[in-house]
Amino acid sequence: MNEVINFLHQYQTVITVIVIAVVAILFDRLLRLSMNKFFGDSSRALRADFTKYILLKNAVSFIIFMVATGLIVYNVPSLRKISLTLFAGAGIFAAIIGFASQQAFSNIISGIFIVIFKPFRVGDVVNIGPDRSGIIEDITLRHTVIRSWQNRRIIIPNSIISAETIVNSSILEELTCEHAEIGISYYSDIETACSTIEKLVAELPNYIDARTDEEKKEGDPLVRTRVIRYDDSAIIIRAYLWANDPVAAFILKTEYYRAIKKRFDEVGVEIPFPHRTIVMKEPKADEKK
Structure with a gap:
């Protein structure tokens, strides 16, 4: 009889744990869907930044699962005994847990600072450090x-990203100027090369006129070019390519480099490449013997 009672009690405990877990998951899903709809409508109506809502959603999910974990521990006698034992030695474990969770709390605080000070938002095009770039997809x-840009997800702890140098291409405006440099031979005419570049860039579909009204009145050129420097075998000319956003600017730059070679060939402007002169020395008379 006691064995039957123990079995039923264990069975009831298992069912309770499953019910708590299922209810927590369903409640989290329903709450996230409701918050997505509410915050999405609110951000569009008020033109507010959606980033802070994403962090709030993640925080609510964290609280739900913490409460569910506490209920499971409370309803499972063995786990309850373990938790009481842990609390009995709280002084020792507090130091261990505190030391182990320093990084976790640092990430949480950094995430809150990111939402408050907004160095970037969800949807921004950013460069993080020297070799990580893409679009902000989520902030937890x-x-x-x-x-x-290769459709990979780069997951960076908030404490690390807060210490990095961030280049944000979307924080105020997305209008972007790409610098495209190309070298011409010292035998080529600079004016011909510059005018050819300016005409070509103006014809490219992604190029936009970024001149102010004052610059237009003063007759500033539609496309700017500058002679930047003299290299060992080339004169370097820079074109300033303006586009609506960073992605369009990158495409514009690739279109420019694809078309400029053919256009230079048509007008007789040479793009130099390295030449090597090999000198073959004749052996001396003594060395021949």
Whole structure:
């Protein structure tokens, strides 16, 4: 009889744990869907930044699962005993847990600072450090997710991303100027090369006129070119390529480099390449013997 009672009690405990877990998951899903709809409508109506809502959603999910974990521990006698034992030695474990969770709390605080001070927002095009770039996809309590240009997800802890240099191409405006440099031979005419570049860039579909009204009145050129420097075998000319956003600017730059070679060939402007002169020395008379 006691064995039957123990079995039923264990069965009831298992059912309780499953119910708590299922209810927590369903409640989290329903709450996230409701918050997505509400915050999405609110951000569009008020033209507010959606980033802070994303962090709030993640924080609510964290609280729900923490409460569910506490209920499971409370309803499972063995786990309850373990938790009481842990609390009995709280002084020792507090130091261990505090030391182990320093990085976790640092990430949470950094995530909150990111939302408050907004060095970037969800949807911004950013460069993080020297070799990580893409579009901000998500900001959680622990990390920030970046979708790279290769469609990979770069997951960076918030404490690390807060210490990095961030280049944000979308924080105020997305209008972007790309610098495209190309070298011409010292035998080529600079004016011909510059005018050819200016005409070509103006014809490219992604190029936009970024001149102010005052610059237009003063007759500033539609496309700017500058002679930047003299290299060992080339004169370097820079074109300033303006586009509506960073992605369009990158495409514009590739279109420019694809078309400029053919256009230079048509007008007789040479793009130099390295030449090597090999000198073959004749052996001396003594060396021949």
